[in-house]
Amino acid sequence: MPVPILKQGSILIATVQAALSDSDTEKLREDLMERVSRFRAQGIVVDVTAIDVMDSFAARSLRTIAHMTRLRGAETVIVGLSPEVAFAMVQLGLTFDDMNTALDLEEGLALLNREGRLGKSTIGRDGGV
Amino acid sequence: MPVPILKQGSILIATVQAALSDSDTEKLREDLMERVSRFRAQGIVVDVTAIDVMDSFAARSLRTIAHMTRLRGAETVIVGLSPEVAFAMVQLGLTFDDMNTALDLEEGLALLNREGRLGKSTIGRDGGV
Incomplete structure (x- = not known):
């Protein structure tokens, strides 16, 4: 099942629906790369809330x-790792040390805003800065 | 083939033409260092759009x-890494974590502007701030 990708301002939001x-x-990967170019995206949020298994691949x-x-x-943030998935990942040694992660979509957007890479068209947690 | 270097305001733009x-x-490297001194450059954009192979050297x-x-x-931004080159680099573990990268020349100049290092003579994506 392909992953739908929404564009919101200069951010792309990919919502993974199933494993x-x-x-x-x-x-x-190909879709995101193509859209980063087409829309000149500055940030990407990959929402994995729906995933209940994260293997090493x-x-x-x-x-x-x-x-x-x-x-x-473009900066990428992974959001929505469930506690169970997070626990399993840590047990497997997958710590995403070098990546941005956030609790949910809202926090992910706020993180991208804080990093200052984005324009004013994005939703900010602190009132749309 | 030597790499031509343009000066635009306080920025140097090096456009790599071939591998x-x-x-x-x-x-x-020598040319850039010499010109950073001579022109008191604050920013450097290295455009590698034309490169289709990026080896570890x-x-x-x-x-x-x-x-x-x-x-x-002077802050340096690498711009124009193609998706194929980016993929190959990630596979080789060359992630440029500690470097600035941007989609293309325009975004690279905008990034330097956002970092606030440059004067008003440069082209900014958000209207030349």
Whole structure:
């Protein structure tokens, strides 16, 4: 199932709806890269709230997406890791040390705003700065 | 083939035209350092749009250039990494974590402007601030 990607101002929001197959992950990566160019996106939020299993391939793929988009000038935040998934990831040694993570979509947008990479068209937690 | 370097206000723009040989890379580094001094440049944009292969030597050289110029007071932004090059770099572990990257020349100039290091002579995405 492909991952829908919304554009909101200079941010792309990818909402993962179910466990990612390998081909879904590649498609997501290609789609995000293409849209970063087309929309000149400055930030990407990948919402994984719906995921209840994060294997090492999916985790590595998310990391690859985050690093690739950063090389192209867009910061990525992973949001919505559930406590169970977070626990499993830590047990597996997948700590996402080099990535941005946030509690949920709202916090993810606020994080991108705080980093100051985004214009005024985005929703900010502190009142739309 | 040497890399042409343009001066625009307090920014130097180096446009890499083809894959960098080792000697080209050294020449670029020397040229940039010399011009940072001569023109008192505050920012440098290295445009690698034309590059379709980035090996680890070229990546390390770009990082060296960025760190050297920062020590001399000029911020460097790498722009124009293609999705393919970005993917290959991430696979090789070359994530440029400690460097500024942007989508293209325009975004690179905007990034330098946002960092507040530059005067008003530069092109800004948000209207030349």
